[in-house]
Amino acid sequence: MRTMVDLSDEKLMAYVDGKLTEDESKEIREALSANTDAQERVELLRKSTILLQEVYDTPAHEEVPQHLIEGIINYKDEADARPAILNRIASWFQIQAWQPVHALAIAMIFMVGIGAGWFVAGLSRPKLATYTPIMQGREFSRGLELTPSGVSFALGGQKIQITPVATFKDRQGRYCRQYEVSRQNSGDKPLSYGIACRMAEEQWLTRVSVLPESSEQSSSTATKNSYTPAAEDEFAATIFSDLMATPPLGIEQEQELIRHGWSMRK
């Protein structure tokens, strides 16, 4: 006696789609001959694929509309976008498209700049570079040692002023201060901003210096620069948060530190 052959919709579909073994298919074929209901279902299943392919296959064989391709190529995503600071550097160096060689060159300039006491060599934009030195030296150190945040101190020789804006500790437990650099008595927006850390008594060394947003490439001076707070700048924020091991100190804590020569007495 023969066992009942499975003639469920699923089994018949697998049969129609050629997913069964030779033996299974043979079994189904034999069972179908005596079962008109199953025959009809087989026909319905078979026909469905033909219908669907007849009606819906066309888009796969025609040219894709250009706007879809351009949509993908030109898609700009916030997370995808280059950090603003890099755009500014790019515009400064008149770089249209970033290439690894630029990355290397700029990284070198950053390092040279730090070493030489300048943010960047600024070969292509000497005017701008003049206004964006890396701050260091005795006058700078003394200013940071003694000036509370929010108060400016002058660097006489360079006709610029420094305004500390926040004080915090780095991972080594050193005190660091974020500051803005601007031209004296100009009321202009800052020329640059940076972070200097206290390496020894009255020795403050700039660790990071960032140019504020540059005006368009055509602009020739730094006066048109607009200042972007560090917090709004993803890239700068990354570096800053790298340095920052504690949240900024309160103004009273800071005053206490200044009064006691940057040693905590508690």
Add this chain to the structure above:
Amino acid sequence: MDADEIMLTYSKLVILITLNTNETDPFRQQLIDLLPRLRRFAYTLTSNQFDADDLVQAACERALSRRKQFTVGTRLDSWMFRIIHTLRIDATRSARFRNPHLSFNEKYDGKGVTAHDDSKMVEAKILLDNVHRAMGQLSENDRTILALVCVDGMSYKEAAETLDIPVGTVMSRLARARIKLTKLVYGKETMRTDRESGENHG
């Protein structure tokens, strides 16, 4: 100054800048290569070329904005089909992709169906309309499975992986949807030929 720390900071800078080069983006290229299949899939779901292209565009935008969620080494086509399916499901709550046009689609009229003369062309249009109408009566899940297996040519297993459901579920839904679709297109009672069907619905 801690030299190592400085180096770390600047090596990060180099990485950041290098990551932002404008070199060829393989992800975007793969998306572009997938467009014909994505359009066909979307057209199967919407039965309307304009809705289909809107859907594909929205899916590509979503994919690009969430590309970090894509697991490298997995199938981009499945991921994209999933995004399109999700957009369709989401759209049932809004009006954007709902109510597919059931009128003839100017561009595709008769294209996929062989038409040698006027009467055949009319039949082809009627058949096209019937299939669109029948698809409109299926659930979104059924349409998606039909699109994956019957139109895109995925295996049951691939469709199951794409939709993250068991193969058995794919098979039972698919078989049911296929039978229902054909019955809807040709009338419930009996199987008819294309010509008869055309006259029936004309």
